[in-house]
Amino acid sequence: TQLLEQSPQFLSIQEGENLTVYCNSSSVFSSLQWYRQEPGEGPVLLVTVVTGGEVKKLKRLTFQFGDARKDSSLHITAAQPGDTGLYLCAGVEGGSNYKLTFGKGTLLTVNP
């Protein structure tokens, strides 16, 4: 059983469309990060959320941490081809753990 379920696994959209990626778990996470990774490169940290209900915005990207800290979402407004990449959510479960658990990722393609 995957601790962090990410959906959708694949997403292909046209430039200008909006999209949402979800990261869900039955476990409580103390903190959660979103990364974007391009082919052959390392993941780039986009945001870290730590407080239940927290919303963070990064230009056209909006990140939300669920009130119960069991889920998170990434919403992209007016997607651009430069947003293409693998989006990974990763979190630290519970309060005493420090190992980062990754979701399987969402492969996003934004077509011009």
Next chain:
Amino acid sequence: DTEVTQTPKHLVMGMTNKKSLKCEQHMGHRAMYWYKQKAKKPPELMFVYSYEKLSINESVPSRFSPECPNSSLLNLHLHALQPEDSALYLCASSARLAPGYNEQFFGPGTRLTVL
């Protein structure tokens, strides 16, 4: 500066070769990590160093040998690898190993091909 650097960018080696991957960070971070990533999969943790001491070995085969010479450097020594070890090897660092919070910064990776 939130940069983690890795060398080389690409590495091709035979199964009898010995090679090393290098990682460096100058953010003052005291925790450093090695991950292995296969295509279209999330990174898999291999090793964790905290204050230059090995804290976690995720049951990695002994043909992978990590080394942390100082707080800025992390090496991964490779010997007698198998073709299935071909992957993207990622280094990451975080301020420290803090329970409940582990914001990691990744390097660009080394693309390893074992022939």
